[in-house]
Amino acid sequence: MEEEEFYQFLADQPQGVEVLRRQGSRVEFATYTELKELKPIKVEKIKVKPPESFLKPIKIGSFLIVSPAMKTLTINPGMAFGTGLHPSTQVSLLLIEEFFKRGWSAIDVGCGSGILALALKKLSARKVLAIDIDEKAVEECEKNASFNRLKITCLRAKPEDIKESFDFLVANLELSIFKREMDHIKPLFKKLAVFSGIYGKEELEEFFGLLTDLKVVKIKRRKGWYGVVVKR
Ligand SMILES: C[S@@+](CC[C@H](N)C(=O)[O-])C[C@H]1O[C@@H](n2cnc3c(N)ncnc32)[C@H](O)[C@@H]1O
Numbered sequence: 001m002e003e004e005e006f007y008q009f010l011a012d013q014p015q016g017v018e019v020l021r022r023q024g025s026r027v028e029f030a031t032y033t034e035l036k037e038l039k040p041i042k043v044e045k046i047k048v049k050p051p052e053s054f055l056k057p058i059k060i061g062s063f064l065i066v067s068p069a070m071k072t073l074t075i076n077p078g079m080a081f082g083t084g085l086h087p088s089t090q091v092s093l094l095l096i097e098e099f100f101k102r103g104w105s106a107i108d109v110g111c112g113s114g115i116l117a118l119a120l121k122k123l124s125a126r127k128v129l130a131i132d133i134d135e136k137a138v139e140e141c142e143k144n145a146s147f148n149r150l151k152i153t154c155l156r157a158k159p160e161d162i163k164e165s166f167d168f169l170v171a172n173l174e175l176s177i178f179k180r181e182m183d184h185i186k187p188l189f190k191k192l193a194v195f196s197g198i199y200g201k202e203e204l205e206e207f208f209g210l211l212t213d214l215k216v217v218k219i220k221r222r223k224g225w226y227g228v229v230v231k232r
Contacts, residue, residue, distance in 0.1 A: 082113030114141030
């Protein structure tokens with residue numbers, strides 16, 4: 001088939017054909033129906049899993065095209081900590097993804113933008129409470145919940161103000177805050193907790209001293225920032 005004729009043939013396919021790569025006379029394409037005209041075709045392997053490249057987000061102008069396998073979070077670059085760029089937020093997200101179980105209730109202590117609370121809701125949390133002492137953060141958290149059309153509760157509060165206990169807790173704070181607040185944070189979860197925002201080995205050692213009766217399940221490090229998963 002001549003090149004022009006070949007492309008016309010591809011364009012005429014009712015289900016559409018996607019040209020993936022062109023290299024000289026070699027054309028690699030994906031089709032979702034059998035192309036009888038191209039017989040004999042030897043099918044050596046059928047890939048059910050899409051190639052990694054299909055999962056990469058594509059930015060075209062102001063459009064961001066993502067695969068349904070991705071969980072998207074829309075975060076307003078506003079006045080609160082939690083854009084997703086900081087390693088302590090990234091460690092928290094990775095540990096949430098690994099340990100959180102759908103249907104659990106959850107609390108995010110020091111929610112900032114609400115990024116972790118929203119991630120928990122995306123992972124099918126039954127209910128999520130996001131608290132922060134900063135009023136601006138609570139406003140941003142509410143805005144981001146609305147951008148993502150996710151129902152969570154954002155509240156201006158300290159851990160000691162909360163009288164309820166949740167299956168899962170996440171807190172991306174700082175060592176100095178953990179030292180002040182740990183006694184109020186501990187009663188807020190029943191099963192698992194992710195603590196993040198601990199920088200360097202020395203801080204980690206000090207942090208372990210605050211855990212007393214809790215069991216460490218996993219430690220994760222990213223660019224010097226540690227995340228710790230504990231259970232009762
Ligand atoms: C490092 S930011 C984390 C933001 C977001 N959760 C993230 O992971 O990117 C810590 C947040 O904790 C809040 N915070 C500090 N002390 C707090 C306290 N005692 N109780 C609740 N929130 C607190 C700060 O206002 C800030 O928004």
